[in-house]
Amino acid sequence: MLHKSGFVNIIGLPNVGKSTLMNSIVEKKLSIITNKPQTTRHRIFGIVNRSNFQIIFSDTPGIIHPYYPMQKIMMQYVRKSLQDADIILFTTEIGKLEYFSMFDNINNNIPMIILINKIDKISIKKEEDLLYDTINYWHKLFPHSEILPISALKKINIDLLMHKIITLLSEHPPYYPKEFLSNKSERFFVNEIIREKIFFIYKQEIPYSVEIQTELFKEQKTFIYIFSSIYVEKNSQKGILIGKKGLTIKKLKFFSVKSMESFFRKKIKLKFHVKICFNWRYDFKKLKHFGY
Ligand SMILES: Nc1nc2c(ncn2[C@@H]2O[C@H](COP(=O)(O)OP(=O)(O)O)[C@@H](O)[C@H]2O)c(=O)[nH]1
Numbered sequence: 001m002l003h004k005s006g007f008v009n010i011i012g013l014p015n016v017g018k019s020t021l022m023n024s025i026v027e028k029k030l031s032i033i034t035n036k037p038q039t040t041r042h043r044i045f046g047i048v049n050r051s052n053f054q055i056i057f058s059d060t061p062g063i064i065h066p067y068y069p070m071q072k073i074m075m076q077y078v079r080k081s082l083q084d085a086d087i088i089l090f091t092t093e094i095g096k097l098e099y100f101s102m103f104d105n106i107n108n109n110i111p112m113i114i115l116i117n118k119i120d121k122i123s124i125k126k127e128e129d130l131l132y133d134t135i136n137y138w139h140k141l142f143p144h145s146e147i148l149p150i151s152a153l154k155k156i157n158i159d160l161l162m163h164k165i166i167t168l169l170s171e172h173p174p175y176y177p178k179e180f181l182s183n184k185s186e187r188f189f190v191n192e193i194i195r196e197k198i199f200f201i202y203k204q205e206i207p208y209s210v211e212i213q214t215e216l217f218k219e220q221k222t223f224i225y226i227f228s229s230i231y232v233e234k235n236s237q238k239g240i241l242i243g244k245k246g247l248t249i250k251k252l253k254f255f256s257v258k259s260m261e262s263f264f265r266k267k268i269k270l271k272f273h274v275k276i277c278f279n280w281r282y283d284f285k286k287l288k289h290f291g292y
């Protein structure tokens with residue numbers, strides 16, 4: 001039987017719905033989603049396996065102007081994914097007409113589909129016009145690329161997108177064992193789930209200042225024991241993270257456990273340890289230690 005396989009990289013500006021799209025395609029919440037930019041820090045694979053194809057999707061951080069070392073590394077992930085793709089899914093949303101010099105790095109030999117996301121928001125004539133303006137804008141910039149309006153959230157045109165992707169892919173044996181869902185470990189997903197809850201619970205700089213390291217992930221018959229360290233950049237942030245009488249971190253634990261239980265389909269026993277790693281975001285050595 002003919003078997004197709006390839007790498008499909010999802011790139012675009014922050015907050016346009018790249019992570020939502022990947023989760024919706026792989027039908028599992030591999031990438032964390034918030035309404036804030038810079039939620040996705042790493043490059044995350046989501047693999048779709050069928051008997052006659054294997055597609056390796058790659059969710060990437062949103063394209064930004066990098067200011068500090070962590071953002072520089074994030075943009076290296078993006079640059080790489082513009083080069084090593086078999087297909088690029090350039091994702092944007094209705095009304096977003098913004099050009100970044102990063103787009104000049106797109107390899108013209110790689111087929112690219114431009115996705116105009118969030119079309120579920122169209123309810124009035126004015127928004128329909130905005131969709132046409134958006135399509136025209138991107139068509140002028142990339143005249144050879146196909147443009148497809150979608151809704152990642154409401155799954156509009158996702159089947160059609162999958163069909164287009166499979167048509168574009170070449171014949172190739174699977175790159176990964178067929179039972180693989182992702183390139184990331186269980187500990188990575190634990191870290192990401194905690195980080196997502198931190199985005200929801202804490203304000204301002206806290207979500208951007210934390211990094212999680214899961215020291216222990218021990219699966220038993222009925223439970224998974226997890227021990228995670230939460231690193232902050234300075235002492236004052238430690239207090240905020242823990243909260244009065246430890247109430248805020250209790251809340252964090254509660255929501256993290258709930259989410260992990262649904263992800264791993266098992267009861268979770270979770271322990272936190274809050275530590276300080278001075279200015280880790282600005283230090284290449286510390287970033288390397290954290291897996292960037
Ligand atoms: N209305 C609508 N909202 C969406 C859609 N896709 C994503 N969003 C929302 O847009 C925000 C950013 O989504 P996310 O996937 O994290 O974007 P990313 O930064 O590009 O990865 C979240 O609040 C999503 O719920 C969509 O198709 N329709």
Ligand SMILES: [Mg+2]
Nearest residue numbers: 018019039040
């Ligand atoms: Mg994302």
